[in-house]
Amino acid sequence: MTEPLLSVEELSISFPSVAGSVRVVDGISFSVGREVVALVGESGSGKSMTGRAIMGLLPRSAAVSAKRLAFDGQDLTTLSPSGWNAIRGDGIGLILQDPKYSLNPAHKVGRQVEEALLLHTRLSSSERRERALDMLSRVGLADPMRVYGSYPAALSGGMGQRVMIAAMLINRPKLLIADEPTSALDRNLQDQILTLLRSLTEELGMGLLLISHDLQQVSRYADRVMVMRHGHIEDQMASADLSHAKSAYTRALWAARPSAATYGTQLPVYGDEP
Ligand SMILES: Nc1ncnc2c1ncn2[C@@H]1O[C@H](COP(=O)(O)OP(=O)(O)OP(=O)(O)O)[C@@H](O)[C@H]1O
Numbered sequence: 001m002t003e004p005l006l007s008v009e010e011l012s013i014s015f016p017s018v019a020g021s022v023r024v025v026d027g028i029s030f031s032v033g034r035e036v037v038a039l040v041g042e043s044g045s046g047k048s049m050t051g052r053a054i055m056g057l058l059p060r061s062a063a064v065s066a067k068r069l070a071f072d073g074q075d076l077t078t079l080s081p082s083g084w085n086a087i088r089g090d091g092i093g094l095i096l097q098d099p100k101y102s103l104n105p106a107h108k109v110g111r112q113v114e115e116a117l118l119l120h121t122r123l124s125s126s127e128r129r130e131r132a133l134d135m136l137s138r139v140g141l142a143d144p145m146r147v148y149g150s151y152p153a154a155l156s157g158g159m160g161q162r163v164m165i166a167a168m169l170i171n172r173p174k175l176l177i178a179d180e181p182t183s184a185l186d187r188n189l190q191d192q193i194l195t196l197l198r199s200l201t202e203e204l205g206m207g208l209l210l211i212s213h214d215l216q217q218v219s220r221y222a223d224r225v226m227v228m229r230h231g232h233i234e235d236q237m238a239s240a241d242l243s244h245a246k247s248a249y250t251r252a253l254w255a256a257r258p259s260a261a262t263y264g265t266q267l268p269v270y271g272d273e274p
Pocket residue numbers: 015024041042043044045046047048049050059061213
């Protein structure tokens with residue numbers, strides 16, 4: 001069997017606390033190939049810390065250990081700072097929840113979309129511009145030229161999120177980690193962006209790790225789902241098998257689809273009994 005794109009074995013992450021330390025990710029193992037895998041769980045279950053560990057972007061106070069953390073055959077646990085730079089430049093991309101915090105308001109969109117090309121390739125400025133315009137149109141922006149020359153403040157939330165995706169994909173990463181990439185958007189736009197991510201994943205032959213708290217929603221776009229709870233992977237299965245999940249917790253999450261009435265509120269936290 002060929003090596004998956006990403007292999008994670010016994011990853012643990014702890015933070016110092018008054019009681020000594022608290023383990024927020026507790027020995028999880030999983031892999032991601034060229035497929036869409038959803039990582040789902042309630043708030044605080046450790047999803048974002050898992051995603052950030054794969055990018056080498058944990059807070060300084062975090063203590064991390066893993067038996068194996070490998071991307072595309074490279075051992076991430078012994079990577080140098082310049083090795084991380086190379087991986088972040090064209091190996092793994094990360095999309096965060098809110099483009100407002102990820103796009104720099106002082107620079108035009110074009111420059112920000114091209115940044116990875118500037119840092120990690122030797123393309124000329126006209127080649128960079130051509131690639132950026134192509135990517136802006138691939139992410140479904142109707143007028144790429146206009147968006148290219150705009151400042152982020154001139155964009156709607158959905159356009160901003162598409163620009164973020166374009167900036168992340170321009171250097172063709174092999175793996176994209178999308179941490180709640182649509183939670184700042186309205187429902188209709190969420191589905192548009194998830195559809196786009198799914199089709200770009202197939203078109204570019206990438207792997208996508210899709211982090212979310214909405215199991216019902218992401219299962220429509222993911223090949224597989226992993227359900228995370230209290231720092232563990234409680235359950236995992238093909239999306240198609242979710243409706244007859246054995247774990248009571250998975251079934252409860254499956255039933256707890258956020259509605260318009262609960263939008264923006266936290267999901268219920270279930271008791272510890274299985
Ligand atoms: N810098 C930090 N110091 C101490 N604890 C932290 C820090 N960052 C996160 N944590 C704790 O780690 C745990 C996991 O956090 P994480 O952000 O991974 O959760 P999550 O599953 O992404 O939740 P959400 O759905 O709310 O985004 C939480 O209990 C959180 O309080």
